[in-house]
Amino acid sequence: MSAGPGAVVGPDTRPRNPGGARSGLTGRLLTALALVLVTAGVTAWLVAGVVGPPIFHEHMLRSDAGGTGSAVDHTEEAFLTAGALSLLIALGTAALVALGVSLFLTRRIGASLAQLTSAARLVAGGRFEARVPDPGMGPELDELAGAFNHMAARLDESEGLRRRLLSDVAHELRTPVATLSAQLESIEDGIVPLDAGTVQVLRDQGARLTRLAEDLAAVTRAESGDVRLDRSRQDPADLVASAAAAIGPRAEAAGVAVVVDVAPALPALDVDPERLAQVLGNLLDNAVRHTPAGGTVRLRAGTAGGRVELTVGDTGEGIDAQHLPHVFERFYRAEDARDRHSGGSGIGLAITKALVEAHGGTVRAASEGRGSGSTFVVSLPAAPATPAR
Ligand SMILES: Nc1ncnc2c1ncn2[C@@H]1O[C@H](COP(=O)(O)OP(=O)(O)O)[C@@H](O)[C@H]1O
Ligand SMILES: [Mg+2]
Structure with a gap:
């Protein structure tokens, strides 16, 4: 990949075959305009040659009853000549304008399409950073360019994700495998006793x-x-209570207090209790691990906008604004070095998010920054008022 991100594609300057898209477009436009011109010309010719002269002749006879025959003849010839001349000039000018318009339009449209074509070729070749500039040719072409750029951006994103995933997996595998081989080698060499x-x-x-x-x-x-x-x-109060009970021993060992706070008369949830225990377990595990001794982890159940909200808040180390949008990504760890030792693989929140979304819910993270704690909110739709089963 040689071009930087967001590379803008210039017009395709490669030679085109004569029967290619460009001449095709000009040809078609010219044919259409020629058809219009010929129709207009024939109609005007018919009117001027067949319908016009008799009318003129009749008017001449009526208005100039006393005039000589030769004067009438002259006037009528002048009428015919003037008619033919104006018709010819009008048709010639129209033909010239038609040629100019079709060349201009073809060049503009052709240039935009050529940019799209070469950008599509780049994307097909794996250069997902290729983008096309706005053609400025009305909503249709602008929309086409917009849709293309959107598609390229999405491809770029998923390619980046795929690459990062592979390198993350490789990195995760490397450390334990290297430790294992080093240990085994030391045992073999008698440096370390088994x-x-x-x-x-x-x-x-x-x-x-x-x-x-x-x-x-x-x-x-x-x-x-x-x-x-x-x-x-499921009653949200029960889910929260059993999650708090499960984290209890670990929180106690870490010197972190767990406070449960359940709003009265919460609507029931229609959820898989085991999956929800996994969701709350992941959030509570993170909260306890990222809160120093003496801190508090608060587990709340409440409602907001007709949905049930389960909130895990802590008074721990918090998350920087720069990391906040990424914590739900696979393998993302805000504090690399330390968390690698604390054992997390950075997948917990990705699993949490996927499980919550499978339930038709959303999960979001908030933090005022480092040192001011973090809050994770799981929002789930309430179960229908009458039990389905
Ligand atoms: N309560 C929290 N306080 C501070 N940072 C957190 C908290 N929860 C998650 N994080 C940050 O988000 C990252 C991703 O979390 P997670 O996906 O559970 O991975 P893991 O726990 O395996 O590190 C963590 O490495 C940590 O940096
Ligand atoms: Mg975790």
């Missing part, structure tokens, strides 16, 4: 690889919409 501690290190790396494989499978399944939801009517 005792319980060493076995634990080997086990940990194995577990990390297993978790990565599981996470990858889970996120792929969730994002391809291949999640089987075993939905039933």
Whole structure:
């Protein structure tokens, strides 16, 4: 890829075959205009040659009853000559204008189409940064160019995502595999004894690889919409209470308090309780991991705009505005070095988002920046008032 992002494509300057698109367009336009001219010419000729002279002749006889025959003849000849002359001049001028207009239009339209063609060729060749400038030729061509640019941008985006995914997977695999081989080599060379501690290190790396494989499978399944939801009517208060109970021991070990706050008379949800436990578990796990001892994690259930909102807020390290829009992307970690050691693979929030969306909900993150805590809000549609089953 040699051109920078957002490269703008110039007109295609490659020689075109004579029967190609451009001459085709000019030819068609000229033929259409010639047809109009010929029709107009024939009609005018008929009117001037067949209908006009008798009318003129009759008027001459009536107005100039006393005039000589030769004067009438002269006047009538003058009428015919003037008629023919004006017809010829008008048709000639119209033909010239038609030629000019079709050449002008063809050149403008042709240039825009040529830019589109060469940009399409670039995109087909894998250069997804190719864009076409606005043709400024009315809504139809502008829309075509806009749609093309949109398509190219989307392709560019998914190509970038694919490449990043591959390099992320490679990176995630490299660390545990390198640690495993180094450990095994040290054991072979007798540098490290094969005792319980060493076995634990080997086990940990194995577990990390297993978790990565599981996470990858889970996120792929969730994002391809291949999640089987075993939905039933659930009270948000119960979901929140069991999620809080599940995180309890880990929060206690980290010295983080967990506060549950449930609004009264919440509408029920029609959700898969296990998937929702996974969603809340991921959010609570993150909150506890990113909150220093002495902090608080707050789990709230409430309503907003007719939907049920489950909120996980913490008083922890917060998320920078620059990272906030990306935290739901696969493998995204705001704090690379530290989080790699704390064990997250950066897939949890991608799974969370996919699961929430499978339920017809949305999830968003908010933070005032580093040091001021983070809030994750899961918004879900309330179950219909009368139970479906
Ligand atoms: N409560 C939180 N406070 C601060 N940062 C967070 C919080 N939750 C998520 N993040 C940031 O978002 C990133 C992605 O989260 P996640 O997808 O769960 O990955 P992981 O937990 O495996 O690192 C985390 O690495 C972290 O940088
Ligand atoms: Mg996580």
